[in-house]
Amino acid sequence: MRLAVISDVHGNRLALDAVLADIALQGVDGIVCLGDHVSGPLDPAGAADRLMTLDGPVIRGNHDRWVIATDRQADRVDQFAAAQLSAGQKSWLADLxxxxxxxxxxxxxxxxxxxxETAWLDNFWHDRVTTLPSEASVAAHADGIDYPVLLCGHTHMARSVRLRDGRLIFNPGSVGLQLVHGSPDARYGLLERRQGRWLSRINVVPYDTEAAAAQARANGFASWVKAITTGWAGPEGMF
Structure with missing residues (x-):
């Protein structure tokens, strides 16, 4: 089995298109998507359109809940995304x-x-610094989840961890929003079972970041431009 793993598109349809084009060259058996699909000031509806056509499992992230929530005050990015989505797209999010x-x-x-909402393989940022939590903390979240491979997203930091019992925990990073990577390129993962053992790989894909930044500016979110065009920025002030 060979799977492409995508996560945290955050409404960046241009980055998603580049990743899907690269995946088409990889000979995968399917694509899985780990959430936070549309919450970004770029092209939320366009990203949703692409993801709704995937035939692999697609799950929801915290921002997917928040975009359609009626019981909480959404941040301005989630509000923007919600205003761009059709009723059908919102229904799709609700059913994930x-x-x-x-x-x-x-x-x-x-x-x-x-x-x-909980980070697994990376603590949340302090300024621009994030670190791997303790072994005990990482293993505790996996307790009782008896599968050889455990996939997660959320932190935007690509990381692969092997527990002592052999289970693999894999975060493919973010398709649409690079934070403190020092590169603006989109990221996704490849997961492959070979000779009975699961292997993981991070793929890094360039795309038109200037065009994506122009979308953010046009939509009134200049705070996203540095992260999109450089990959050096932290998340402060973006949501």
Whole structure:
């Protein structure tokens, strides 16, 4: 089995198109998507249109919940995304599951198996610094999730961790919003079972970041431009 793993598109349809074009060259058996699909000041509806055509499992992230929530005050980015989406696209978001399993071996979640708001393989940023949590903390979130591969997103930081019992936890990074990577290129993951063992790989794909930044500016979100065009910025002030 060979899967492409995408996450955290954040409404960046231009980055998503570049990633999907690259995936088409990889000979994968399917594409899985780990959430936070539309919350970004670029092209939320265009990103939703692309993702709604995928035939692999697509789960929701915390921002997918927040975009359509009626019981909380949405931030300005989620408000923008909600205003761009059609009723059908909002219905699609509402119907997405929190988790999924592929082939009886690959478990999908956005943050951790029990929370789409909790970071798993990276602590949240302090200024521009993020670190791997303790081994005990990482393993605790995997307790009782008895699949060989556990996929997560949310932090935008690509990382692959192998637990002592052999289980693989894999975050493919973000398609649409690079933070403190030092590169603006889109990221996605390849996951492959070879000779009974699961292997992971991060793929880095350039795209037209200037065009994406122009969308953010035109929509009134200049605070997104540095992250989109350089990949050096942290998340402060973006949401």
């Amino acid at each position: 599951p929190a988790t999924a399993v592929v082939g009886g071996e690959v478990f999908l979640c956005h943050g951790t198996p029990h929370s789409d």
